[in-house]
Amino acid sequence: MLISQCEVIVIIIADSSVLKTVFKSLDVTTSVLHHFSVWSCRNLKILEKDILSFLFQALPACPIQATCEAASKEENKEKNRYVNILPYDHSRVHLTPVEGVPDSDYINASFINGYQEKNKFIAAQGPKEETVNDFWRMIWEQNTATIVMVTNLKERKECKCAQYWPDQGCWTYGNIRVSVEDVTVLVDYTVRKFCIQQVGDMTNRKPQRLITQFHFTSWPDFGVPFTPIGMLKFLKKVKACNPQYAGAIVVHCSAGVGRTGTFVVIDAMLDMMHTERKVDVYGFVSRIRAQRCQMVQTDMQYVFIYQALLEHYLYGDTELEVTSLETHLQKIYNKIPGTSNNGLEEEFKKLTSIKIQNDKMRTGNLPANMKKNRVLQIIPYEFNRVIIPVKRGEENTDYVNASFIDGYRQKDSYIASQGPLLHTIEDFWRMIWEWKSCSIVMLTELEERGQEKCAQYWPSDGLVSYGDITVELKKEEECESYTVRDLLVTNTRENKSRQIRQFHFHGWPEVGIPSDGKGMISIIAAVQKQQQQSGNHPITVHCSAGAGRTGTFCALSTVLERVKAEGILDVFQTVKSLRLQRPHMVQTLEQYEFCYKVVQEYIDAFSDYANFNLAYLKAGMLEVLDSNLVPSLTCLTKVSNFCVLKKVDVHLFLI
Structure with a gap:
């Protein structure tokens, strides 16, 4: 194992005595220990499997002698979700006692320090039905403005947390009225805004307060998230939202130690990284375990912390506000000193360096399925491959070369598929039927440069049958850059029919990329308008191999939806996420650059008309066009003081 020193940022992982124990088992020489007590992020991939689990086991369960007398009282035992996760007396949150109610000052929650901020967090268990009122009392008394929830209400059919908020309207919990003001659902998390107010004595009523709950929904029932990208985005939102004047951020999962501790440690170590250019995960976890037991509960969570820090170190914050995109593009076309590449090329080089997990493609590589793959380098991963029903009496008939792909607002928004081969057309339609996909996007011609790119899987007229599936062409309409085909698809075995709409894009040249982004936008x-009408089932997208053009479409659709909603874009992380879900998504530097250019073209569609003032629109003094065509006021504010285009111009450019 070769360990080298870091140029800029280091990871302090433990004191030398712990390192010696660990390294002895790994055959690492003591001379390495003598010279290096810190480790570079570049070596984190080496450290990850070989050392981090050892370090986790070496963590002290509790570095101090601490008591849990309040939590252990008979009156409080029912308030604890787990008998072995109890707050220490010295760091527990004290509620204001309710007159006449013994031990009403108790809640299973502990103050936790941040990087340089005392009691920045409150780590709490997920409320039980009988402690929801106490939970809201704590929120009110601690002047909390932000709640971070890192569990789902149920996991593996087990209740992990009582729902302590109303789905809509308002509800009163004890003496706190909670009303839902807004809910935004995104692919990895949901943001809920609540207005809370004390009820009771009208003469001494306190003013209303706004509470924001960030609910991370992508933590799997077992283990840790597949990638830390979603958690880092989530954490950034939390940091940006929490007001300076507010009290402690309340963080909870189910027990309030494992995922809760993981979130707290990542937050603190990112702060330390920015301030000191180093992090001390081992030391920080040891310290917060003196405030609440078992903070960071598993070695997988401990490794995940390092993965998140490594992700941030290697790639940084790549989010951009739309107003800064033009400047960013000018910057990334400049050569990077000491290299022959410009910034754009370096970005794409980082993407292509992501290792393809060939060992995670078992089903697609089975001998019976190899002939079903158009390109042997592009095979779906096991974790998100699209599974179709097994044909009765036939083995290996659940495979199709297609992957579920996450979108901006929900998981599995897309099915990224190869263009069907002649002998896989039936499987393609079985997939469409099974997953209720009502929209198909085709980004290739049937033949390009004299080679077949996709078998024709629909009839030119009339109807055609593929096994139990019958496809009938009902209508065909030519648009400027694509053809729309309305297909009636019938499952003869189930005696049911569905309307499917295919969008066949003709604007992609045989070589290179489209000359402009108008057709793609x-x-x-x-497609998005069709989805609103047909429901939120997956959009099936395919080119020939189901990676290059397919990835570009999925990336642009996701990025533009976020631009519309938030006025923010992150082309790099969007493409990186796609490549983690299917090999070679956005396959070439040209396609990657095209993503940037299309987004800029989308934004420029507004700036050409930037002589309007947003205030006039808010005052209702300008004609407001179709709301589906105009981004939100939030987005417009970030773009500029412009708002409405003439309808003839808008429909070509805006989602």
Whole structure:
């Protein structure tokens, strides 16, 4: 194992005595220990499997002698979700006692320090039905403005947390009235805004307060998230939202130690990284375990912390506000000193360096399925491959070369598929039927440069049958850059029919990329409009191999939806996420650059008309066009003081 020193940022992982114990088992020489007590992020991939689990086991369960007398009282035992997760007396949160109610000052929650901020967090268990009122009392008394929830209400059919908020309207919990003001659902998390107010004595009523709950929904029932990207985005939102004047941020999962501790440690270590250019995960976890037991509960969570820090170190914050995109593009076309590449090329080089997990493609590589793959380098991963029903009496018939892909607002928004081969057309339609996909986006011609790119899987007229599936062409309409085909698809075995709409894009040349983004923006808008009418089932997207053009479409659709909603884009992380879900998504530097250019073109569609003032629109003094065509006021505020385009111009450019 070769360990080298870090140039800029280091990871302090333990004191030398712990390191010696660990390294002895790993055959690492003592001379390495003598010279290096810190480790570079570049070596984290080496450290990850070989050392981090050892370090986790070496963590002290509790570095101090602490008591849990309040939590252990008979009156309080029912308030604890788990008998072995109890707050220490010295760090527990004290509620204001309720007159006449013994031990009403108790809640299973502990103050936790941040990087340089005392009691920045309150780590709490997920409320039980009988402690929801106490939970809201704590929120009120501690002047909390932000709640971070890192569990789902139920996992593996087991209740992990009582729902302590109303789905809509308002509800009163004890003496706190909670009303839902807004809910935003995104792919990895949901943001809920509540207005809370004390009820009771009208003469001494306190003013209303706004509470924001960030609910991370992508933590799997077992283990840790597949990638830390979603958690880092989530944490950034929490940091940006929490007001300076507010009290402690309340963080809870189910027990309030494992995922809760993981969130707290990542937050603190990112702060330390920015301030000192180093982090001390081992030391920080040891310290917060003196405030609440078992903070960071498993070695997988401990490793996940390092993965998140490594992700941030290697790639940084790549989010951009739309107003800064033009400047960013100018910057990334400049050569990077000491290299022959410009910034754009370096970005794409980082993407191509992501290792393809060939060992995670078992089903696609089975001998019976190899002939079903158009390109042997592009095979779906096991964790998100699209599974179709097994044909009765036939083995290996659940495979199709297609992957579920996450979108901006929900998981599995897309099915990224290869263009069907002649002998896989039936499987393609079985997939469409099974997953209720009502929109198909085709990004290739049937033949390009004299080679077949996709078998024709629909009839030119009339109807055609593929096994139990019958497809009938009902209508065909030519648009400027694509053809729309309305297909009636019938499952003869189930005796049911569905309307499917295919969008066949003709604007992609046989070589290279489209000359401009107008056609791509237009087809994305048409597909999203179709989705609103047909429901939120997956959009099936395919080119030939189901990676290059397919990835570009999925990336642009996701990025433009976020631009519309937030006025923010992150092309790099969007493409990185796609490549983690399917090999070679956005396959070439040209396609990657095209993503940036299309987004800029989308934004420029507004800036050409930037002589309007947003205030006039808010005052109702300008004609407001179709709301589906105009981004939100939040987005417009970030773009500029412009707002409405003439309808003839808008429909070509805006989603």
